[in-house]
Amino acid sequence: MVEDVVRSFGFLTLGTRIKRLGERLQADTQRIMDELGAPLQASQYPFLAAVDRLGPLTVGELAEAVGITQPGATRTVAQLVELGMLEAKAAPDDQRRRIVSLSREGKRLVAAAKSDVWPRIRSAVADLCGNLDGPLLDQLAAIEDGLAAAPLDRRAGKVTL
Amino acid sequence: MVEDVVRSFGFLTLGTRIKRLGERLQADTQRIMDELGAPLQASQYPFLAAVDRLGPLTVGELAEAVGITQPGATRTVAQLVELGMLEAKAAPDDQRRRIVSLSREGKRLVAAAKSDVWPRIRSAVADLCGNLDGPLLDQLAAIEDGLAAAPLDRRAGKVTL
DNA sequence: CAATGTTATATAACTAGTAATGTAGTTGGA
DNA sequence: TCCAACTACATTACTAGTTATATAACATTG
Numbered sequence: 215m216v217e218d219v220v221r222s223f224g225f226l227t228l229g230t231r232i233k234r235l236g237e238r239l240q241a242d243t244q245r246i247m248d249e250l251g252a253p254l255q256a257s258q259y260p261f262l263a264a265v266d267r268l269g270p271l272t273v274g275e276l277a278e279a280v281g282i283t284q285p286g287a288t289r290t291v292a293q294l295v296e297l298g299m300l301e302a303k304a305a306p307d308d309q310r311r312r313i314v315s316l317s318r319e320g321k322r323l324v325a326a327a328k329s330d331v332w333p334r335i336r337s338a339v340a341d342l343c344g345n346l347d348g349p350l351l352d353q354l355a356a357i358e359d360g361l362a363a364a365p366l367d368r369r370a371g372k373v374t375l
Numbered sequence: 376m377v378e379d380v381v382r383s384f385g386f387l388t389l390g391t392r393i394k395r396l397g398e399r400l401q402a403d404t405q406r407i408m409d410e411l412g413a414p415l416q417a418s419q420y421p422f423l424a425a426v427d428r429l430g431p432l433t434v435g436e437l438a439e440a441v442g443i444t445q446p447g448a449t450r451t452v453a454q455l456v457e458l459g460m461l462e463a464k465a466a467p468d469d470q471r472r473r474i475v476s477l478s479r480e481g482k483r484l485v486a487a488a489k490s491d492v493w494p495r496i497r498s499a500v501a502d503l504c505g506n507l508d509g510p511l512l513d514q515l516a517a518i519e520d521g522l523a524a525a526p527l528d529r530r531a532g533k534v535t536l
Numbered sequence: 537c538a539a540t541g542t543t544a545t546a547t548a549a550c551t552a553g554t555a556a557t558g559t560a561g562t563t564g565g566a
Numbered sequence: 567t568c569c570a571a572c573t574a575c576a577t578t579a580c581t582a583g584t585t586a587t588a589t590a591a592c593a594t595t596g
Binding site for chain 2: 573574575576577578583584
Binding site for chain 1: 376377378379380381382383384385386387388389390391392393394395396397398399400401403404417418421424425428429432436439440441442443493496497500501504505507508509510511514518
């Protein structure tokens with residue numbers, strides 16, 4: 215067993231450490247969704263959730279809402295249109311803009327996720343880090359240790375919160 | 376300006392949010408290193424730092440030390456060998472293992488980074504999040520807001536800490 | 537009202553991670 | 567002792583982000 219140097223280096227490697235932790239959380243979340251039969255990648259749901267929450271958006275607005283660059287948004291929107299979850303049509307007043315909205319199937323999926331999948335994920339993440347406090351590096355260590363002890367998909371017991 | 380839904384969704388999208396934040400921190404760190412003339416990618420330094428700290432390691436041990444998978448380590452080691460920063464030779468007792476160590480040039484680079492670059496990064500990150508406390512989501516919001524107000528490369532003033 | 541500039545999206549090439557699988561070297565038991 | 571299983575690393579194909587740039591539509595202005 216070799217020392218985790220990214221953890222040992224503290225603030226110097228914080229970006230690497232945080233990114234790694236995010237990847238780990240996303241992978242665990244994906245496992246919960248796979249178990250529950252959710253048919254998409256974890257990374258695609260924020261797009262559906264954004265349109266559900268904010269209403270039809272352009273590609274650029276979607277990129278901003280989910281916090282990635284425009285080319286990334288263009289690609290994921292294309293995938294979700296291909297999968298039949300989103301619809302995109304040119305704005306009537308400005309042919310450059312594409313207005314993205316939920317398809318019937320997309321709406322059905324969001325409704326199912328809202329009732330079955332998302333509460334489970336929220337409760338698992340809350341179980342992992344809902345009660346943390348104190349300095350950032352200590353909380354990160356607690357989350358890493360917590361995931362090692364019991365990954366997210368074994369924390370989804372209660373659907374409360 | 377569109378709402379940041381990943382931030383709004385709280386624990387549900389924590390993995391996405393944390394990963395995004397890590398990418399942002401790494402990108403800012405890269406800018407500091409570029410300004411200071413550091414010749415590598417931010418993602419490559421943990422490998423050099425691991426070998427510097429722990430001594431010669433096999434590819435598998437390096438993967439464990441920096442917290443990625445073995446194929447990722449194989450690739451980055453190959454790049455750093457190509458760049459002349461690392462040397463790899465088969466272990467005398469077990470031809471399967473490759474022992475990775477710092478080249479002369481790699482040692483020189485680590486020494487320069489230790490004295491010039493790493494303290495600057497540490498101080499910038501400490502300036503951003505060294506004094507945070509409280510619940511995780513609040514700290515994440517503070518870091519995001521802090522980066523928006525002044526990215527890391529404009530926080531590297533003092534080289535203390 | 538045409539030329540020029542700007543904006544919105546698309547495309548291309550790259551980075552850095554992943555999982556699955558291949559291959560060569562080592563080891564242990566019949 | 568040799569074959570089967572295991573181990574360490576390499577390879578391949580994929581994911582999801584990035585930057586840089588191209589294209590097409592709209593806006594401005596001389």
